[in-house]
Amino acid sequence: xxxxxxxxxxxxxxxxxxxxxxxxxxxxxxxxxxxxxxxxxxxxxxxxxxxxxxxxxxxxxxxxxxxxxxxxxxxxxxxxxxxxxxxxxxxxxxxxxxxxxxxxxxxxxxxxxxxxxxxxxxxxxxxxxxxxxxxxxxxxxxxxxxxxxxxxxxxxxxxxxxxxx
Amino acid sequence: xxxxxxxxxxxxxxxxxxxxxxxxxxxxxxxxxxxxxxxxxxxxxxxxxxxxxxxxxxxxxxxxxxxxxxxxxxxxxxxxxxxxxxxxxxxxxxxxxxxxxxxxxxxxxxxxxxxxxxxxxxxxxxxxxxxxxxxxxxxxxxxxxxxxxxxxxxxxxxxxxxxxxxxxxxxxxxxxxxxxxxxxxxxxxxxxxxxxxxxxxxxxxxxxxxxxxxxxxxxxxxxxxxxxxxxxxxxxxxxxxxxxxxxxxxxxxxxxxxxxxxxxxxxxxxxxxxxxxxxxx
Numbered sequence: 001x002x003x004x005x006x007x008x009x010x011x012x013x014x015x016x017x018x019x020x021x022x023x024x025x026x027x028x029x030x031x032x033x034x035x036x037x038x039x040x041x042x043x044x045x046x047x048x049x050x051x052x053x054x055x056x057x058x059x060x061x062x063x064x065x066x067x068x069x070x071x072x073x074x075x076x077x078x079x080x081x082x083x084x085x086x087x088x089x090x091x092x093x094x095x096x097x098x099x100x101x102x103x104x105x106x107x108x109x110x111x112x113x114x115x116x117x118x119x120x121x122x123x124x125x126x127x128x129x130x131x132x133x134x135x136x137x138x139x140x141x142x143x144x145x146x147x148x149x150x151x152x153x154x155x156x157x158x159x160x161x162x163x164x165x
Numbered sequence: 166x167x168x169x170x171x172x173x174x175x176x177x178x179x180x181x182x183x184x185x186x187x188x189x190x191x192x193x194x195x196x197x198x199x200x201x202x203x204x205x206x207x208x209x210x211x212x213x214x215x216x217x218x219x220x221x222x223x224x225x226x227x228x229x230x231x232x233x234x235x236x237x238x239x240x241x242x243x244x245x246x247x248x249x250x251x252x253x254x255x256x257x258x259x260x261x262x263x264x265x266x267x268x269x270x271x272x273x274x275x276x277x278x279x280x281x282x283x284x285x286x287x288x289x290x291x292x293x294x295x296x297x298x299x300x301x302x303x304x305x306x307x308x309x310x311x312x313x314x315x316x317x318x319x320x321x322x323x324x325x326x327x328x329x330x331x332x333x334x335x336x337x338x339x340x341x342x343x344x345x346x347x348x349x350x351x352x353x354x355x356x357x358x359x360x361x362x363x364x365x366x367x368x369x370x371x372x373x374x375x376x377x378x379x380x381x382x383x384x385x386x387x388x389x390x391x392x393x394x395x396x397x398x399x400x401x402x403x404x405x406x407x408x409x410x411x412x413x414x415x416x417x418x419x420x421x422x423x424x425x426x427x428x429x430x431x432x433x434x435x436x437x438x439x440x441x442x443x444x445x446x
Contacts, residue, residue, distance in 0.1 A: 059376065063429060068379065087380070133361050136362045
């Protein structure tokens, strides 16, 4: 009888009707809520001007699931990220991860943004183990955007040096 | 220390490619051997201190080195390259077919042999190009004889075996039917997988192109637009299939993996096209 009850607990439909008392049930329903929230109320979806010197673009892909993710940051002269936009084509967890990433980088300096770890994203969204790679993808997208920005800045500086010579 | 009453033992010897199989415990009937297998093995090591006596080694007939193993649990770290020979669990006769679905002598259904390649099961050549018509015919032929509905009046054991066999055939068919899953399975057989995480070798221009296609599809206002993208993608997929076939034929696994990754992205787009078109209806 206990085994049958346990089996029922694992069924998602049962989750809706049963009283959620055990902690892991609460985690499961939270995961749904947070990820679904990002999916239904997307924040920061869109594009920034790729050619602008203040914009860094990170474009990453995940072969196993075929997801593609673009994350862009706009940086002011003080080195602070003032805007971020994303576009992700993939599963709900990937979309939520990148959406959360754009929320988190806003207001951070470049070095602070570099500190964002996929484990933080996964924890915040309560991602199940099978979706951890989505948070990894988001972290890589942030890093790619930062790297792209730095490269542009570096190139810009080199050009300025050449021009002054 | 194990002391399991009855077990079926099979030794897997395939040039060390396949890891050892742990013995399966069938319906335990004390002191009644449920199945025997004759193993031709040149070396056989026991798992570290985990098996219990009760092994009968006796030479069988004319073949040298054959032995029956009864009533013992051990995993064989086999390093020989000779073939596995299995016996029917019911009449003990040697099974000759590969793969042996039924016993030649008593016609009883056999349990599926683990790690049999899907290509062997579906009687297809181990190549990327596959005759899907032939595959389908074979699938129907197999299910006609293996489906559990045919075993409702037979013993519980036979019904169970038919369920496993039928499920395995379903899996094999599904995997081999589509080029993408077929190619990925072939890579898997050679020990290669797609990257779980981010694609470190991805071509940025390619990712950009993917982004643009995805965006165009998302913004498509008419079914014609969506269809156009669909046709485009189909063309790219057809191209990739030719390239993958060439790469696998030459044994260029890394190239094949890169191409299959590209295929995965395009296959996703194809799926989204279908979804988009259904939205328009």
